[in-house]
Amino acid sequence: MIYYQDKKLTLYLGDSKKILQQIPDNSIDTIITSPPYFQLRKYTNSKKEIGQEQEENLYIANLLEVFLECKRILKDNGSIFINIGNYGLIAEKLLIHLSNFLILQNKIIWHKPNPMPQGGQKLTNAWEYIFHFTKSNDYKIYDLYEEIDNKREKRNLKNKKIVAIDAGVAYIARIKKNNDITLKKIGRLIETKREGNKKILITDKKTIEYDIKITRNKYNNKFNPLNTLKELLNRENKRKLRNVWSIPLQPNLSNHVAPFPEELVKKCILLTTKKGDVILDPFIGSGTTAKVSLKLNRKCIGIDINENYLNIVKNRCLM
Ligand SMILES: C[S@@+](CC[C@H](N)C(=O)[O-])C[C@H]1O[C@@H](n2cnc3c(N)ncnc32)[C@H](O)[C@@H]1O
Structure with missing residues (x-):
């Protein structure tokens, strides 16, 4: 169901697996997303919510279904960025499955200089993956260079x-x-x-x-x-962009528990899109992908199963 639509922003309420089926083939330039983690947070009471599966295999299968649809709607020269946290071996398992139908271009490490404190005997987890996939080896790259910020x-x-x-x-x-x-x-x-x-x-x-x-x-x-x-x-x-991105966690006003920092989304957008291009996030959450896309004069399509988040996205984008 379309929750909100204007010339630049379309928000769908519902299960991405189903909603993605309504989007035409080869119509999206870049996909940027951070799927829900496995059994870590509960966003709704819906049975369709991804992350609440009883078994890890079912969780991975659901995500693979979403990303197969993502591949279909992505332009042949487009990119998909998937942010997955570093918990157990789920990210690595998913990576192996995804590599069966997408081409892995970059394994980016998002280093968090201000990680969440962590109890127990394990070291404090201070990084996450961002997998950069494409459909072909002939993919668009616009700005491979970044300002040197070292004084x-x-x-x-x-x-x-x-x-x-x-x-x-x-x-x-x-x-x-x-x-x-x-x-x-x-x-x-x-x-x-x-x-x-x-x-x-x-x-x-x-x-x-x-x-x-x-x-x-x-x-x-x-x-x-x-x-x-x-x-x-x-x-x-x-200097040429490196594959370790040091970006602090950035709390936003939405109280969403796992928001993207805007800088992270900006890097993916500038690397692979130009003004007017269409960016999609199948798990839009508090809407960082939408906010940054619109700020940089791109269009955005966002999907979430939680209506409260879509309301937050709308408010963040129309501010
Ligand atoms: C990790 S959060 C995304 C955070 C987002 N990157 C941000 O910046 O706020 C994952 C989101 O996926 C949504 N979600 C879970 N299952 C879903 C499904 N089947 N279809 C669509 N959205 C779903 C949750 O409601 C949650 O908002």
């Missing part, structure tokens, strides 16, 4: 010289304090030499040492010194 690494970048050489002319670029880039032609290249790790560039105007050498723009092979250097300097300010 020391950032400081090292300031004032870094970057040298470009084209058709025998040498250019030098610097990042200024305000992140502007200055570019100066330093003269005709006469000779390059190596001294240990350093390279020495001798031009008709100057002799400079440099440790990064950039020549032609790899992408179109056209040399535009300013654009080439801007692109590469931007790249220098960023």
